Amino acid sequence: MNNEDFVHRYAAILRILFREPRADLRQVAENLGRELYLAAAGLNDILKIHENALALVRASEPDLLATGQEGNVSEVLETVCRGWQNEWQAVHSRLRESLAAAENSLQMARRTARIRLRQLVRSNRLLLKEVFHRRKLEKRLREIRTWLQRAQDLAKLGFWILHVPEGTLEWHGLSKFLHKSGTQPRAIRSIEDFLAWVHPDDRNAVDSAFAQILAGKKPCQIEYRLKNDEVRYVRQDVALGWQRGKVTKA
Incomplete structure (x- = not known):
């Protein structure tokens, strides 16, 4: 996360607000909060960026920050935090949906595996019975061939x-x-x-x-x-x- 870039962007929002107190910057501030979340910034990081942006504005344009702007400054901070929280909720919602879909897929795979296993067990049992039956038949056929050969030899x-x-x-x-x-x-x-x-x-x-x-x-x-x-x-x-x-x- 590049804190310096976010500080300058935050300071730009404050400058516009101080110059035009009625400027509606809620969407811009909220988008900044979303970007901060995606950049892995926490709420403490946002507070530091907020303080550094105010300090940057005071240092570069001391006359710009007039009295009575405290409410607007707090509103900008709240909007940035709201954007951060909205993105957090959106990401976690997508994660929950993905986890739910993965869980459903896992449950279906388990059910399919259990069904296939039961089918395989039944098939193996039938196969063992078939093998046992065939071995009995083969033994019986060998005996019949032996007696048939003897009978043919005796009767020429x-x-x-x-x-x-x-x-x-x-x-x-x-x-x-x-x-x-x-x-x-x-x-x-x-x-x-x-x-x-x-x-x-x-x-x-x-x-x-x-x-x-x-x-x-x-x-x-x-x-x-x-x-x-x-x-x-x-x-x-x-x-x-x-x-x-x-x-x-x-």
Whole structure:
């Protein structure tokens, strides 16, 4: 805060008032008080500025300060103090409004956080139940696969899946059978591989069955031999899988 600047401005107000006793300087004095508050001046600072301004006027123009001006001088001081107080009230009012708005925002944030926390707790509980349920299902599926594999081994059953668009074969439950036949499952991944594995005398019937599958028709049950050192017979029945009117799996 530049006290000297405020002293000179205060003294200018007093000079105008002394020269023109009827001059209305209330608004100017009140604005000066507002500026003093914004400059962090206290009431004691205003009194000192008031006294220094009077002293400055007396020193520079001793004849200007006539008797009977005490009331006007006091009114100027009161007006400056009123401006200071009005600004104080305005600032504190804005601060209270800001604090109230911040408190409301904080309360809303707390309520939202509590709601989200409850939702998160419920979601976690549901997730834990789902995980527990899935683990039980996975365990049950492993057991079913084990017993299915045993049943297939005992009955000498198994199945393959032909993915029609790709023309690839996927084997299930026939690993032991394939190994005993001297064939690796990875070696038979296409229709051509499959046909090469079939006994030459039965290859036409199997080729015809694949042709019917690719044409969207279910072939009849067929029995054919495999091309191995020992004769092995396979009885085959086909089921088709459809999607959007087209055969996608067999």
